[in-house]
Structures are given as C-alpha cells and as structure tokens.
Amino acid sequence: MPAAIPTQATIGGAKGAPDPSCLLEFRNIRIVYDNAIEAIRDVSIAVPEGGIVALLGSNGAGKSTLLKAMSGILYTEEGVIENGTIRFRGEDVHHLAPDELVRRGIVQVPEGRRVFPALTIDENLQMGGYTRTAAEARDRREKVFSLFPRLFERRDQIAGYMSGGEQQMLAIGRALMTDPVLLALDEPSLGLAPLIIDRIYEVIAKLRDEMKMTVLLVEQNAQRALDIADYGYILETGRVVLDGSAKKLAANEDVQEFYLGVSNAGRKSLRDVKHYKRRKRWLS
Known part of the structure; x- marks a missing residue:
C-alpha cells in the first residue's frame, strides 16, 4: 500500500x-x-x-x-x-x-502520444532507453513487450501507421524504457476506444501493483x-x-454531478450544469 x-x-x-x-x-x-x-x-x-x-x-x-x-x-x-x-x-x-x-x-507521457512516426516500434523503444546501458535497455524492452504483447507482434512496423491505441501503448512503453x-x-x-482504454488502465494498475x-x-x-x-x-x-481518497471523491455528490455525470435525478450532461454553481460550492 x-x-x-x-x-x-x-x-x-x-x-x-x-x-x-x-x-x-x-x-x-x-x-x-x-x-x-x-x-x-x-x-x-x-x-x-x-x-x-x-x-x-x-x-x-x-x-x-x-x-x-x-x-x-x-x-x-x-x-x-x-x-x-x-x-x-x-x-x-x-x-x-x-x-x-x-x-x-521523472518521466512523462505527454497528451497526444507523440511517437516518432518514421521509426519502427523497436526503434522508438531504443530511443526511450538512451539513458540506460545496452543490457538494461534489453531488459526493459522485454518488460515492455510482456506488458504490451501487441507491440512485440508489430515491433518492425513503422509507428506512424499504427492505430491511436497502439501508439498510446508505444508511448507508455517508450517511457518505461527509462526505468x-x-x-x-x-x-x-x-x-481511444473503450476496449483499448481497458487495456491501458490494466497496465497502469499493474505498474503500481506488480512493479511498485x-x-x-x-x-x-x-x-x-x-x-x-x-x-x-x-x-x-x-x-x-x-x-x-479515490473512494471518497467517487462518493462525493458534487464530484458525481460535475465529473461523473450522475445526480439524484439520474445521469445528466455537463452542459446542464451552471459554472457559477460549481464555483459557489467549492470556491466561496
């Protein structure tokens, strides 16, 4: 914990x-x-x-x-x-x-993925491991492929031709190459599509739970x-x-209404929420 x-x-x-x-x-x-x-x-x-x-x-x-x-x-x-x-x-x-x-x-995966489109998946990962020794980079590469088997299957593919979900996997994998x-x-x-989001979030949880x-x-x-x-x-x-805590925020009525789209009256659109009401509750 x-x-x-x-x-x-x-x-x-x-x-x-x-x-x-x-x-x-x-x-x-x-x-x-x-x-x-x-x-x-x-x-x-x-x-x-x-x-x-x-x-x-x-x-x-x-x-x-x-x-x-x-x-x-x-x-x-x-x-x-x-x-x-x-x-x-x-x-x-x-x-x-x-x-x-x-x-x-301290390593960041920026919004929009930003892979090197003209390089292959393998070459992108090599770029991510530039601060590590050759042996360390090989070890990190194997760990990335174990987290994202699809990257291993397509390791020789040009990154610019990958789907958005595959590019997100690559962007995270490239960041993990730095250990x-x-x-x-x-x-x-x-x-990203819901199924791809599920996979991405499974990996994020695994990074905490298994890789600490x-x-x-x-x-x-x-x-x-x-x-x-x-x-x-x-x-x-x-x-x-x-x-x-995440559980406390998820149970908070304001968070449910403004960020989860749920209220006592049922699910609603954020467009229906007045901005001044949010500010009055939290910033007054």
Missing part, C-alpha cells in the same frame, strides 16, 4: 520541511504564462511512493501545466514558476533541465481514473478545489 497522503492542509508545514512520506511534492506553486496569465495559483499536491494519484479537472484547469512544470518544459510555452517549489525525493528539482529530471526518474521512478501520464485515454511504480495520472475521464487511483485532486481554474 502507498504511504499516507498529506492533504492540502498538511503539505508544507510552518518551516516548509519536506514530508518524508512523499516521493513528489508541488508546494505552493504559482505558474504564470507570458508574464501575464496566471495558470496555477498556490497549488500543493503530494504523490507518495508506490501509489497512483489522479489529477482531475476540465480543459484549462491547469493539469497539464503542472506536468510541464514537473518535467522542466514550461519554458517552451513562455511559462515560469513564480512561487513555490517542486520537490522529488526531498530535493528541489524545479530548476533542473528536462534530461536531468529524466535521469533522476522511471515516477511515471506521469497526461490524458492516456483521450480519443509511482504514477501521476492526469485525466478528464474521472470515472476511469478514480477506479484505479489511491488518491485524487480536482483542479478548477488553476486551484485545487477538492482532494481526498
């Missing part, structure tokens, strides 16, 4: 000492784009070792921005951390370059994320408005 997860109220004590139970912490983070647009405001999130933590929220809530900050790639979109810190294994890492973060074990300590997945179910890997899962599909997560945070307009 993962370590206990600090809540928003307990992250970052009076002296700002790191919590020893956390592998990764965002501590009072504020992120601004183009010196004008505040994307993240005073967010604190804790990710314990060996657990799955879900970041939930609608488009534009700030989920992907947090992952970009964690991966050191905010600069590509003129983003800056103006306040707060990101700590990994008790050390400040928000100032490190992306390649150094990967070497330390990550923490794997961040940005919208892994986006645009820590997973930070960013999703709009709240139901799927809460089904396998240990803990969750809900973001709205750059702020954490609700957090708790």
